[in-house]
Amino acid sequence: xATQQNKTKPYLSTVIFGAISISFYVLLFxxxxxxxxxxxxxxxxxxxxxxxAFLFSFIHGAFASNLLSVLGIEAKKK
Amino acid sequence: xxxxxxAVLFSLFLLPLxxxxxxxxxxxxxxxxxxxxxxxxxxxxGTIVLQKDATGELKTLIIGEKVKPETIRLNKKVLVMxxxxxxxxxxxxxxxxxxxxxxxxxxxLLTIGLxxxxxxxxxxxxxxxxxxxAMMSLGAPGAVAVASNMCHKFPKAMIGTYKRWKYGQVxxxxxxxxxxxxxxxxxxxxxxxxxxxxxxxxxxxxxxxSAMFVIVLVLVGGYVAYDAYKLSKGGKDKTEQTxxxxxxxxxxxxxxPMMNFKxxxxxxxxxxxxxxxxxxxMLAATIAVGGxxxxxxxxxxxxxxxxxxxxxxxxIAFIMGLWGSIQWGxxxxxxxxxxxLLLATSLIGVQVGALGTTYVKDYVIKITMAATMLIVAVSRxxxxxxxxxxxxxxxxxSPSTAAFLESLSFWALVAALGTAGxxxxxxxxxxxxxxxxxxxxxxxAEADRA
Numbered sequence: 001x002a003t004q005q006n007k008t009k010p011y012l013s014t015v016i017f018g019a020i021s022i023s024f025y026v027l028l029f030x031x032x033x034x035x036x037x038x039x040x041x042x043x044x045x046x047x048x049x050x051x052x053a054f055l056f057s058f059i060h061g062a063f064a065s066n067l068l069s070v071l072g073i074e075a076k077k078k
Numbered sequence: 079x080x081x082x083x084x085a086v087l088f089s090l091f092l093l094p095l096x097x098x099x100x101x102x103x104x105x106x107x108x109x110x111x112x113x114x115x116x117x118x119x120x121x122x123x124g125t126i127v128l129q130k131d132a133t134g135e136l137k138t139l140i141i142g143e144k145v146k147p148e149t150i151r152l153n154k155k156v157l158v159m160x161x162x163x164x165x166x167x168x169x170x171x172x173x174x175x176x177x178x179x180x181x182x183x184x185x186x187l188l189t190i191g192l193x194x195x196x197x198x199x200x201x202x203x204x205x206x207x208x209x210x211x212a213m214m215s216l217g218a219p220g221a222v223a224v225a226s227n228m229c230h231k232f233p234k235a236m237i238g239t240y241k242r243w244k245y246g247q248v249x250x251x252x253x254x255x256x257x258x259x260x261x262x263x264x265x266x267x268x269x270x271x272x273x274x275x276x277x278x279x280x281x282x283x284x285x286x287x288s289a290m291f292v293i294v295l296v297l298v299g300g301y302v303a304y305d306a307y308k309l310s311k312g313g314k315d316k317t318e319q320t321x322x323x324x325x326x327x328x329x330x331x332x333x334x335p336m337m338n339f340k341x342x343x344x345x346x347x348x349x350x351x352x353x354x355x356x357x358x359x360m361l362a363a364t365i366a367v368g369g370x371x372x373x374x375x376x377x378x379x380x381x382x383x384x385x386x387x388x389x390x391x392x393x394i395a396f397i398m399g400l401w402g403s404i405q406w407g408x409x410x411x412x413x414x415x416x417x418x419l420l421l422a423t424s425l426i427g428v429q430v431g432a433l434g435t436t437y438v439k440d441y442v443i444k445i446t447m448a449a450t451m452l453i454v455a456v457s458r459x460x461x462x463x464x465x466x467x468x469x470x471x472x473x474x475x476s477p478s479t480a481a482f483l484e485s486l487s488f489w490a491l492v493a494a495l496g497t498a499g500x501x502x503x504x505x506x507x508x509x510x511x512x513x514x515x516x517x518x519x520x521x522x523a524e525a526d527r528a
Contacts, residue, residue: 028418029179029415036176039414040413041410042113042410043132046408046410048407049229049412050229053229053230053232057233057234057421060422060425061236061425061429064429068426068430076433076436076437076510076513
């Protein structure tokens with residue numbers, strides 16, 4: 001516990017990844033109609049939903065990971 | 079020998095890969111399912127004009143008896159199912175592809191995403207049994223719900239795998255081996271699912287899915303529960319249990335290629351892993367929870383610990399989810415809004431669940447899994463009489479009984495998710511508190527020594 005408190009918490013990364021993540025969500029939902037239409041055209045367009053899912057998982061996943069570290073929720077140290 | 083294994087795995091992998099190339103080449107969705115926009119309704123002749131999605135071709139279709147009038151809406155993208163038994167171009171079902179997103183729906187998706195994520199990170203699978211029906215009850219057509227869930231599952235599993243790999247719990251080789259065969263299982267599962275949907279429609283599909291759910295979950299869940307009960311009574315101090323008798327027998331089978339799984343600490347014939355992988359894939363494609371077979375399969379047939387099996391399952395779920403998403407994407411059925419909304423919270427949940435496993439003992443994972451499986455079985459089992467009645471296999475049930483069974487089913491799902499969330503977070507929090515107290519004691523002891 002003491003070692004955890006001494007570590008610098010990733011506040012900056014959390015904010016940066018959080019901001020990018022939110023802007024992606026806003027971008028997607030403000031263009032809802034265009035996105036849903038294009039993403040469901042089938043065939044090669046399958047790259048759109050799959051690529052988006054990957055992109056969101058990296059950005060939002062990094063945000064989530066940093067957020068948990070900031071909150072002090074971490075794995076047991078062996 | 080290694081070369082042989084690689085060659086076998088590679089050829090297994092190429093098979094579905096070849097089909098994707100063909101599918102991308104224009105096979106598209108099933109002939110009985112069409113996507114497009116209704117441009118005109120002719121009430122006199124009882125027909126609609128559908129502008130098909132990919133080609134833009136206009137097609138006149140006859141409105142079948144089963145079509146609900148409220149689903150016929152102009153200028154909205156719809157999914158049209160044809161009833162070949164009723165004649166050519168007769169519509170059986172129309173569902174609006176993209177539901178309107180309200181605040182209530184958004185919050186529902188975020189909540190189930192979070193709990194589903196925690197469960198996934200903790201037991202390697204889960205959530206889909208609630209996510210898919212929940213999305214359907216919010217208004218997504220069945221196929222879109224399954225597709226969107228699949229597209230949310232693979233990124234979630236990817237993050238979960240990464241986390242649990244860092245904790246030293248994922249056997250990557252086992253994951254790759256299982257996933258390769260599971261992909262073929264998925265292909266078979268998708269084919270069965272599409273066949274059933276085309277032949278018997280939604281009712282048939284529901285009956286099949288529910289029956290599969292109940293049979294698999296009762297048998298496997300019951301066994302896991304029995305095993306977890308024995309472990310929790312017999313040796314709470316045990317961190318890892320010994321392999322099951324079946325797994326030990328399987329490990330003695332010496333048919334090449336033999337494979338060494340270092341993290342799982344198992345040496346076993348590839349021919350044992352293949353059926354387990356196939357079953358995982360088939361179940362994943364049909365009821366979207368392959369993990370309910372994959373994890374017990376890895377524990378009781380292959381001989382891995384629950385910790386390694388549940389972590390490895392995440393790796394399998396990633397590869398299979400990605401594969402499944404491409405399949406559903408080729409048919410253009412993924413509603414990405416649903417996928418990313420689920421991801422918003424499930425990516426947090428899956429990491430909480432994953433780190434939670436570092437604080438608990440092996441049997442806690444089994445208890446959580448068994449509890450989930452058995453309660454979900456109750457939920458699906460409650461729906462069976464209704465589906466059977468629709469097929470005339472049992473007598474008609476009264477509306478009040480039907481309503482009771484439906485609410486029982488719904489509340490059982492909520493209970494399953496709640497119970498699993500409660501057991502996993504409870505064990506996790508307990509572990510964290512104990513760990514922090516221990517750390518404090520260590521500091522005091524060090525200070526004393528100084």
